[in-house]
Amino acid sequence: IANSYNRPTLIQLQNTREEEEEQQTTAQQEEQTKRWEATELEEEHVHDAAVPPLAGDPPAADPPSPPPSKDDFQEELVIRPLHSGDIYASFQFRTVWDADFMGDQKVSHYRLFPKSLGQVITKFSVRELHISFTQGYWRTMQWGQPYLPSPPGAELWVWFQDTVTDVDGTWKELTNVLSGIFCASLNFIDSTNTVQPSASFKPLGIGNVTDHSFLRYATLPREIVCTENLTPWKKLLPCGSKAGLSVLLKSEKLFHSTFHSQAVHVRPVCQDPQCRTTSMELRQTLNVVFDLHTSGQGKREWSLFKMFSRTLTEACPLASSSKVYVDVTDNPQGEQFELSPATPLLTQAVVLGDRRTYSVYDLTQQASFGSSRSLNMLLRWKMLRPLLHSERYVAGYGLQAGEIHTLIYNHHPYRAFPVLLLSAVPWYLRLYIHTLTVSSKGKDNRPSYIHYQPSKDRERPHLLEMLLQLPPNSVTEVTVEFERALLKWTEYTPDPNHGFYVGSSVISALVPSVVAMDTNSTLDRPLFSSFFPCKEEASYFMRVYTEPLLVNLPTPDFSMPYNVICLTCTVVAVGYGSLYNLLTRTFQVDEPSPGLAKRIANVIRRFRGVPLL
């Protein structure tokens, strides 16, 4: 465990890289004998002519015994964390329809294959059909290559059988029918946007076709993808959206993504290694990339629940295989991210020319779901955990008093070590040292050495130095209260409302390590590792600075307009007002006030409306 906190220096890497590689390969081989699935796929793909290796594709259910004469359904989900912090999820649902089209059988019995598509394929003599609906653009430079690429908008390309006489007419009818099935405006595909590529789109299924007059290709770049396209797409699945991996397909989360693409690919494949009989394969794929900031809220932590707002509870009962693959190639020792629940199964596959490693969750095994009967994969990126870290902030309210809090974090799991804390606080924040408290893990922690020099107004600042022992894996909080001083009006800066700065606190510490630091030889060592001399073998010197503080002091209102208005109004009121009064006031002789009896009589006379005395 001590090794995991070892910050490797270059010396170590140079000396021991070969050793480590050897160790890793032997470890891998050991793992291979214990935990790896049978993965060699290359032979199986010989018969599928130019098939691009699809990610983590387990071999089709082709056991050496005679092929099963019924429909087959497989589902899988591949999750690949991307370098930019986004995450890429790719669903594939594969239904194999046990119906031979090369022969002349009429097909009328549908088991797992959707009837709507089956009728379309038979009626229009379709050999291969590829249709995709995409929203967003795949950013290759940030995300790498997708498993199944698609252009933005809608794309449709179809290979017809060579029994079709009027390909253009059939193409027009086919696009209309597909527009009804997928609720898309595919009926806008006509001769003005259809082409016949002569070399680019070779058939992806079996067959050696060279006559490109049976191929039609069209795109609708303006086509929008929304829930109304997802709904019929989900209805083509044998389990619908009720069981298996398709329960994760909730539109509110899927469309709140940077890239969303759903596609349907139909092509003929061989049923057995000798390719005596063929069957139709339907692959429904859905690729989605969730953005770190919009869906991930900026945190590099992904789980199935966060991506899809659902977890997996069971495999589709009609599926012969139901698996979830997580790409862990960049994380062989588990140092970049942590995947939970842990799974013992690993598989390797060659994808786009690159050998990738995947952790596998097999949903057909009840053990994958654990005791809570639901599977929610969690990928948590490991945060950097430096051993020593600190923060500082001002607490309190108002412009009279406040508190300075300094937090010092010790992330070592079991070693405690001492640190020296130095704080220099300017004189205008009058510290009350009797309120100094140091606490770790809720309990009081008395420093073993304190040096305090109080401030003198306008001469020197406070100096506080303490030696603290930090308990392992804890947060130590140093708190001291202060009062703000009122400066003389000439001492304020021209921008006093910006605030006044308090310099960073300095924390000096000897942090435990296991590397022997040789102080004698300073040659062949990079500069950053040789700055602080260190004699102890078990620790190295480190200095950590906190943030500076910005504190508001009580500030008079220096604003010029305010002062000018006050002054002007005063001058006007006093000067002009007095003058006006003097000029316009008239003076009257006032009789002395009458006696009480006369006053009462006047009141009665006023009531009666009679002139007064």
Place this chain on the structure above:
Amino acid sequence: DLNDKAGQFFNSGHTNNWAVLVCTSRFWFNYRHVANTLSVYRSVKRLGIPDSRIVLMLADDMACNHRNPKPATVFSHKNMELNVYGDDVEVDYRGYEVTVENFLRVLTGRLPASTPRSKRLLSDDRSNILIYLTGHGGNGFLKFQDSEEISNVELADAFEQMWQKRRYNELLFIIDTCQGASMYERFYSPNLMALASSQVGEDSLSHQPDLAIGVHLMDRYTFYLLEFLEDIHPSSTTNMNQLFKVCPKSQCVSTPGHRTDLFLRDPGRVLITDFFGSVRKVEITMETINLSSPMEPLPER
């Protein structure tokens, strides 16, 4: 009373229900028209009409619009409790496909041969059809996508074609636009009942804006219509007279109008679910039929 109830049971004479719901406005600031149409769609689906019997035409996409802060949702009220877009929506005509020509072709049934079933109105003479239109309109016309218009004369003629081809049993026409009553002035075919959100010379107003989404979410008339329909369930016996009272002038600011002179039945005896729902009539028989025995052909006549 029992006779009356029995009479009610067999009264309406329709065997299936269809709905044609059209939103004719494009652009983000017309979010409320899409929300109007989707809330009627939602009510109609909830009361039993399946997607195969609904022709939904939305002229623009609001749910997955890049300006929508909550993708894949369309809300009817700023409390954002009810997502009228839902999880299970099928739009038959969308975007540029919503034109006057396509609308009239859907109504009259004159569609090209390759049109899929989901885009057709396959009604017969025992179908009750609900037609709901919303958008921007004026005196005698309704604007489609800011580029063309349908006039009330065209609409009346389309309904007459439908009547002559026996494409409906009874038809309820609801329109929520400015001066909506002008659209049903020219109707002359039998068995038509019409409702509009405002009279000629009045504007239909929108309900309230939502500052998070940035646009008005719904129009007043349809908002109160949705509130009214949320209380209806498949077995309720509310009749059309209550529907006419939805959104009085105090709530709507405009005066909703209705027209029932072409309708043969008394509106007080027409149930809401006759048009908005798809209520199956079940007849119980006491005879047993043996399904395994071979069927005998009917004797020649």
